[in-house]
Amino acid sequence: MANVKRSPWILHYDGSSCNGCDIEVLASMTPVYDAERLGVENTGDPMQADIFLITGGINSQNASVVKQLYDQMPRPKVVVAVGICACTGGVFKDAYNILGGADTVIPVDIYVPGCAARPQSIIDGIIRARDLFQKRSEEHDALMKKKNLERRQA
Amino acid sequence: MGKKSVIPFGPQHPVLPEPIHLDLVVEDEVVEEAIPNIGFIHRGLEGLAEKKDFNEMVYVAERTCGICSFGHGMGYCEAVEKLMNVEVPERAKYLRTIWMEFSRMHSHLLWLGLTADAFGFESLFYECWRIREWVLDIMEKTTGGRIIFSVNQVGGVHRDLDEDQIRFMKGELDRIERDLKNCEKTLFEDATVQKRTRGIGVLSKQQIHDLGAVGPFARASGLKYDMRMTGYEAYGNLDFEPVISDEGDCYARILVRTKEIYQSIRLIRQALDQMPAGELSVPVKGMPKGEAMVRVEQPRGEAVYYVNGENTRFLNRFRIRTPTFANLPGLCQMLQGANYADVGILVVSIDPCISCTER
Numbered sequence: 001m002a003n004v005k006r007s008p009w010i011l012h013y014d015g016s017s018c019n020g021c022d023i024e025v026l027a028s029m030t031p032v033y034d035a036e037r038l039g040v041e042n043t044g045d046p047m048q049a050d051i052f053l054i055t056g057g058i059n060s061q062n063a064s065v066v067k068q069l070y071d072q073m074p075r076p077k078v079v080v081a082v083g084i085c086a087c088t089g090g091v092f093k094d095a096y097n098i099l100g101g102a103d104t105v106i107p108v109d110i111y112v113p114g115c116a117a118r119p120q121s122i123i124d125g126i127i128r129a130r131d132l133f134q135k136r137s138e139e140h141d142a143l144m145k146k147k148n149l150e151r152r153q154a
Numbered sequence: 155m156g157k158k159s160v161i162p163f164g165p166q167h168p169v170l171p172e173p174i175h176l177d178l179v180v181e182d183e184v185v186e187e188a189i190p191n192i193g194f195i196h197r198g199l200e201g202l203a204e205k206k207d208f209n210e211m212v213y214v215a216e217r218t219c220g221i222c223s224f225g226h227g228m229g230y231c232e233a234v235e236k237l238m239n240v241e242v243p244e245r246a247k248y249l250r251t252i253w254m255e256f257s258r259m260h261s262h263l264l265w266l267g268l269t270a271d272a273f274g275f276e277s278l279f280y281e282c283w284r285i286r287e288w289v290l291d292i293m294e295k296t297t298g299g300r301i302i303f304s305v306n307q308v309g310g311v312h313r314d315l316d317e318d319q320i321r322f323m324k325g326e327l328d329r330i331e332r333d334l335k336n337c338e339k340t341l342f343e344d345a346t347v348q349k350r351t352r353g354i355g356v357l358s359k360q361q362i363h364d365l366g367a368v369g370p371f372a373r374a375s376g377l378k379y380d381m382r383m384t385g386y387e388a389y390g391n392l393d394f395e396p397v398i399s400d401e402g403d404c405y406a407r408i409l410v411r412t413k414e415i416y417q418s419i420r421l422i423r424q425a426l427d428q429m430p431a432g433e434l435s436v437p438v439k440g441m442p443k444g445e446a447m448v449r450v451e452q453p454r455g456e457a458v459y460y461v462n463g464e465n466t467r468f469l470n471r472f473r474i475r476t477p478t479f480a481n482l483p484g485l486c487q488m489l490q491g492a493n494y495a496d497v498g499i500l501v502v503s504i505d506p507c508i509s510c511t512e513r
Contacts, residue, residue, distance in 0.1 A: 014172050016195040019509045020220025020301050022171045023264060027290075030283040044167065062173065062194045065165055091217055094205050097198040116220055116302050 007039040008078075008133045010126070011049030013069055015102060016092075017056025020116030021083035025053055028119035028126075035123050038130060046072040051129045053122075054106075057085045057098045063105050070106045076136035078129045080110045083117045090115060158186065163497060165194050170268075170501060172508040180494055188489035190482060196512040203461075203472035208234055208442055211469065213304055218474060219510040220301050221264065222452045224257040226474070226510075227306040229450040232386065233459040234308045234469075237446040240438055244388075246310040248429040251388040252323075253297070253305065255418040255425070259330075260289040260301075261453035262370075262411045262418075265505045266341065269408060272502045273350040278340055285333050292326050295319065310435025320426055327419050334415060341412055351404035355488040355500045358402060367484040369455020369477050371504050374410045375402035381451035392424050404503045411505075441465045452477055454505050476510035 014022045028035045029042050036042075043049050046069045058066060070079070081102045084090035088101045102108050109132055112125035158181045165173030173194040179187040202214050215230035216223045228250055235242060242250075267282035290300045296319050297303035305312045315323075341347060357365075362375040372379050373396055380396035382389045397413040399406040442463030450457050455477030462471040481504045488500050 012171065013166050014195065014509075016197050017509065018217045018220045018223070018302075019172065019507065020217070020223065023220060023301065026171060027283065027287070030287075031280050032284060032287045046166070056195065057197070059194075059196060061196065062165070065173070065194065069166060091214055092197045092199065092202070094202060095198040096201050097196050115217075116300070118300065 006050075006134055006137055007041070008050035008130055009041050009043045009048055010051045010053055011043060011046050011069065011073065012053045012055075013066065015054050015056030015062055015066060015086060016059050016098065017083060017085050018116075021055035021085070021114075024116050024119055025055065025082060025122055028122045033119040033123060035126050038123075038126060040126060040130065047074065049073050050077060050133055051126070052077060052079045052106075053082050053126075054079065054086050054102045054108075055082045057089045057092055057101060058104050059097045059099060063099065066102070067105050076133065076140045078110070078133045078136065079106055079108045080112060080125045080129050081108045082112045082122055082125065084113055084115045087111045087113055157181070161494070163501075170498075170506065172506065174501070174506060174508050176489075176497075176501070178489070178494070178497065183494045185489050185492050185494060185497065188486050190486060192508065192512055194512070195509050199513045200472050200474065203469040205468070207467050208463070208469050209308055209438075211472070212306055212308065215472075216302055216304055216306070218476075218513055219507050221261050221507060222257060222454065222510070223302045224253050224306070225450060225452045225457065227304065228254060228387075229448060229452075229457055229459040229474075230461070230472070231306045231308050232448045232450065233446050233461045234442055236448055237442045237444055237461055237463060238308075238438060238440060240309050240436060242310055243433040243436060244430050245314075245432040246434055247388045248425050249311050249313075249315065249434075250306070251392070252315075252422050252425050252429075253293075253303075254387070255422045256289055256293060258453045259415050259418045260286055260293070261505075262415050263289065265411060265502075266408065269499065269502050270347075272498045273346070275346055278337070278347075281337050281340075285330055285337065288326055288330055292323055295322065307435060309438040310433070312434070314434055323426065324423070327422060331416070331419055334412075338412060341408060347408070348405065350499060351408060354404045354496050355492065355503055356401070356403045357484060357488060359400075361487065362402070362484065365483045365487060366480050367455075368480045369452070369505075370397075370407060370410045370414060371455065371481050371484060373398045374406040376400045379456075381449050381456045384449065386448070386450065388425055388428075391428060392421055394421055404499055407503050441467060442469060454478055454507055454510070455480065457510075474510075474513060476507070476513070478504070478507045478511040481506070482511070
């Protein structure tokens with residue numbers, strides 16, 4: 001914990017899940033499981049979010065919404081697919097309106113399995129996402145520093 | 155006269171974790187018209203009935219909605235049992251009733267929390283969800299799952315309760331009742347709650363009847379309409395009256411749902427005391443043939459299940475009419491003439507379950 005420098009904010013979107021994973025995401029934020037002790041916070045604004053938690057599969061109508069939310073988030077960003085539907089399509093894989101898991105439209109970094117995913121595994125996913133976010137931020141900072149240096153020299 | 159403008163609400167909105175899109179035509183902070191647009195979570199679940207065996211379909215039916223998951227599984231099983239003339243053992247009926255009432259408690263506590271969150275009362279939100287976790291603990295210890303626990307099967311249930319579990323349930327019910335009493339003071343008397351909910355979104359009994367609303371939303375306006383009174387499963391042997399209120403505003407909806415949690419606690423206690431010993435399930439022979447329809451009271455209101463089979467392993471047609479679908483016209487009626495700041499609480503007040511509605 002001592003090496004945590006950043007406090008990433010979470011954006012949660014319900015793709016086409018059955019609500020099961022959504023209420024577990026919310027439950028993992030409430031005091032009993034308290035994911036907020038890790039320095040994360042749930043936000044409703046994609047422009048301020050760093051970690052994108054997506055539950056449920058992708059269908060033809062929400063594909064553009066998911067893509068838009070992902071594009072609105074500033075770089076660096078991490079995507080966590082929560083629940084088996086977001087990973088592969090799950091029990092609804094054969095349904096006519098499901099295109100597949102979240103990775104059909106956006107790149108997914110961390111997969112959290114389960115139907116519904118338990119708060120413990122969601123918190124584990126958030127911890128991994130936080131570590132990945134920190135690594136990406138450092139890379140991003142180094143890149144920006146290098147670019148600024150080049151600009152100044154030019 | 156101000157200029158009219160259209161403000162989109164959703165599909166991604168902080169007040170509700172589920173995607174519903176409303177186009178709000180607003181003039182000077184007052185909503186003139188609300189145009190709902192749904193379909194963001196449509197999965198085509200009913201179509202899966204043609205691809206999955208009718209016994210396997212129970213698991214898909216339970217995933218219609220994660221909050222009232224048990225009720226959907228039960229409704230589907232009841233419909234298929236009616237089609238195949240299967241009589242479920244008495245003990246299974248009581249077990250279904252007990253788990254159904256626990257589902258109702260967890261759903262209503264979840265809703266109370268989300269309502270508190272909708273008007274910015276964060277500590278009340280956390281308090282309600284803390285009590286809800288105890289209900290989930292009971293579910294986990296007796297069925298193995300927290301929110302989706304597949305204990306239903308066509309012809310009965312999978313799991314039984316032993317003496318220890320019944321004693322544990324009774325102890326936890328006392329604890330939940332005591333803590334809810336504490337929470338109730340804030341829910342019913344706090345000035346913040348009253349300011350945000352009293353006289354907001356009033357619908358009269360006649361309006362509710364004409365719009366075809368169901369569940370606690372209808373009962374809050376004085377319509378005595380509860381499917382449990384038809385006496386399916388073990389409800390016929392239990393003693394209860396539907397909770398109603400005459401005010402028809404958001405405050406009445408909080409009141410009705412809170413009282414229904416106490417009602418569920420009483421029903422579970424009665425059912426635990428009366429539960430007879432016996433078999434858990436009966437073997438099901440043959441294939442479904444013909445059509446059947448059942449009505450079940452979900453936490454959000456009346457749900458209708460229709461199944462149609464042609465003597466094969468696969469059902470020909472499976473259809474669910476979910477309670478939120480019936481309540482959406484009521485929501486659009488409430489939103490007309492409402493303040494823009496109240497839209498969040500009004501949307502939450504019907505207890506929308508978009509996953510059910512779009513299936």
